[in-house]
Amino acid sequence: MSNRSPNMHHVIGQHLLADFHSCSQSTLINPIDIETTLKKAAQSAGATVISSYFHHFGEQLGVTGVLLLKESHMSIHTWPELNYCAIDIFMCGTAQIDAALTILNHYFQPEETSIHTIPRGLTP
């Protein structure tokens, strides 16, 4: 098709998946604190928040939420019963994912962390 450009492949940005284990339950059950922390992390990275949506599954239960960013998104899902949360940060342009991760580590203080970083937009 004329409007396809199959040879135009770029690195669009970096997508970081962070598994935070052995967090204190108190950090995983408060949607307001978690939203504030993610916004602070986005700001620290130099990213621009378009909108923010958080859902609390109930008292003492998990939180799921996302920031839509001009540079893509950040999301979090928490499992307080497992002292665990799953975070992903997809940022394009000059946004600094490491700066965001520092803020998140400071708040959740996981005892163990697993990180995967996948470049997005590469040639298959």
Place this chain on the structure above:
Amino acid sequence: MSNRSPNMHHVIGQHLLADFHSCSQSTLINPIDIETTLKKAAQSAGATVISSYFHHFGEQLGVTGVLLLKESHMSIHTWPELNYCAIDIFMCGTAQIDAALTILNHYFQPEETSIHTIPRGLTP
């Protein structure tokens, strides 16, 4: 801390990152069609949508959006100028990511695809 359980590590779910290259631009610029497609994909996977948020950067420009799911989330960011979109699907429980991916492939019809699937919640 007494409310931490450092030895309780589980596989929580699967997180799939899909890069769709060489899509037709017409599939990448309509936020309503894209939202409809993602909802259809979530439904096909057996997932439950909590809420849906889509942002259009402007006529002929990209779309960024997310479905918050009971099972975690799906997100998409499109770059029509590159005939490219970046999708991620994080689903827990019995949701069928492959079924969602089939719906997305049918709509976007990428000529080239790159997929990464990362188990979430594993022991670091």
